[in-house]
Amino acid sequence: MVPTVDNRRKGNDIVDNNVFNVTYTEDQGPQHPFAMGKSIIEKNPFTYKTYPRTPPTSPTLYPSNTVASDKISNFSNNSNNNNSDDSDSSTDDSIVYNLQSLLSITKSMFFKNAENKDLFDYAFYTTTDIYNNITKQLPRLPKFMNASKFGKLIKDKDFGERVSKRVEGKNIKGRMLYKLKHNAIGNLVESTSAFRTEINNDGSNWINVGYVRKSPGIESVATRQGLLEAMIMKLRNRCLCRYIFASTSSTSSSPILERDFLADNNTNSNNNTKATSLAYCDGDTQAMIDFIGHSIKKIRLCVISYAGLSNNPGD
Numbered sequence: 069m070v071p072t073v074d075n076r077r078k079g080n081d082i083v084d085n086n087v088f089n090v091t092y093t094e095d096q097g098p099q100h101p102f103a104m105g106k107s108i109i110e111k112n113p114f115t116y117k118t119y120p121r122t123p124p125t126s127p128t129l130y131p132s133n134t135v136a137s138d139k140i141s142n143f144s145n146n147s148n149n150n151n152s153d154d155s156d157s158s159t160d161d162s163i164v165y166n167l168q169s170l171l172s173i174t175k176s177m178f179f180k181n182a183e184n185k186d187l188f189d190y191a192f193y194t195t196t197d198i199y200n201n202i203t204k205q206l207p208r209l210p211k212f213m214n215a216s217k218f219g220k221l222i223k224d225k226d227f228g229e230r231v232s233k234r235v236e237g238k239n240i241k242g243r244m245l246y247k248l249k250h251n252a253i254g255n256l257v258e259s260t261s262a263f264r265t266e267i268n269n270d271g272s273n274w275i276n277v278g279y280v281r282k283s284p285g286i287e288s289v290a291t292r293q294g295l296l297e298a299m300i301m302k303l304r305n306r307c308l309c310r311y312i313f314a315s316t317s318s319t320s321s322s323p324i325l326e327r328d329f330l331a332d333n334n335t336n337s338n339n340n341t342k343a344t345s346l347a348y349c350d351g352d353t354q355a356m357i358d359f360i361g362h363s364i365k366k367i368r369l370c371v372i373s374y375a376g377l378s379n380n381p382g383d
Contacts, residue, residue, distance in 0.1 A: 091116040113172055170213075171221050174202055179246040180228045183275070184310045188246035192233055195219040201247065275365045278303035278312035279356060281327075281376055283319055292316065292341045299372055300348050307370040313356035314349050316341040320379040328352035 083089060088103045094117060101119070109116045178198060182188045193201075199215040209218075224230070230241045280299040282292060296314055303309045318327045328343070343352035350359070360367050371377040 090119060092119075093117065113168075118168060167221065170202070170206075170209075170218075171226075173205065174198065174221065175226060177201065177205075177248050178227060179248075180226075182246040184304075184308060185246070187249055187304070187308060189249055190244070190246050192242050193245050193247065194240055194242035195222055197242065198222065198245075273366055274368055275311070275363065276307055276309045276368050276370055277356070277360070278307060278309035278370045279314070279353075279377060280312070280372065281315045281318055281320065284317045289341050293346060296341070296349075297347050299376070300346060302372060303370050304348055309370055311350045311359065312348060313351050313353060313359070314343045314346055315353045316343055316346075318353070320375045320377075322378075323380055324353060324378055325357065328354050 087105055087107075089106045089109055090101045091104045091109050092098050092101050093115065098117070098119065104116055109118065178193065178201075179188070182190075195218070196215050199209075199218045202218075203209050227245060228243050230243055232239050232241055234240075278300070280296060280303065282296050282299075285292070287295075296316060300312050300314065303312055315327045343349050343355070350356075369377070
């Protein structure tokens with residue numbers, strides 16, 4: 069179609085009213101589009117990428133920013149002129165939040181249900197409360213969107229229905245939600261947010277299990293324990309793992325089934341480091357194998373890298 073205003077509108081209407089949407093994967097890139105059901109795309113935002121919505125007219129190019137109509141509408145073009153004193157203004161002003169990114173970030177912080185409740189604060193949150201929490205992660209968000217417009221992103225299907233609560237003599241509306249604790253939030257970049265959304269979108273039939281491994285070495289018990297616990301916290305906070313297991317001293321090439329099988333098979337000179345002594349660790353490799361073998365739920369095994377699991381082709 070000729071890219072007129074009417075044809076652009078018709079094109080968007082066709083996409084909006086269809087069960088399919090055009091998507092692409094990070095491996096293939098945006099030059100290789102294909103059709104996929106919208107429900108599948110929404111459940112797997114880390115796998116299936118989306119294209120910007122067709123604007124009503126051709127976008128106008130500015131010297132420092134290109135803002136199309138799928139971006140938040142009340143972006144201030146004067147921000148570049150008013151923040152010259154900020155040390156990070158040269159990079160921060162170039163950020164243009166889009167609606168999908170904001171929703172992904174919000175859904176990675178607030179949940180209707182939570183499997184691992186230790187990582188969350190369960191409380192009553194108004195739309196303004198949610199907006200203020202997101203603003204802490206995206207300080208320039210108020211320049212793009214106020215709390216009222218942000219509220220239009222918060223749908224009942226994603227965050228549950230609003231309920232009334234009396235606070236200081238006034239009735240206010242909000243939602244009972246699980247909010248990710250501050251020390252587990254980290255940097256909510258878009259890829260991390262989409263990843264969290266995807267791993268939480270598979271329903272209650274899946275469970276996230278983490279696994280960490282440390283190679284034999286000569287460091288002290290305290291140092292080894294600190295390094296292992298840092299890896300455990302990374303999986304716990306980023307992947308929201310319900311259970312995490314560790315091999316405190318094994319090589320990446322050793323067969324997984326043989327790790328931690330014998331108590332005297334630990335090749336680390338500081339072999340006093342036990343998996344059960346690590347914070348938030350549920351056992352060693354053999355405990356993980358036993359857990360997976362008896363689990364009635366599907367297991368999503370989360371590791372920091374391939375070497376963190378195994379370099380053995382047989383595994």
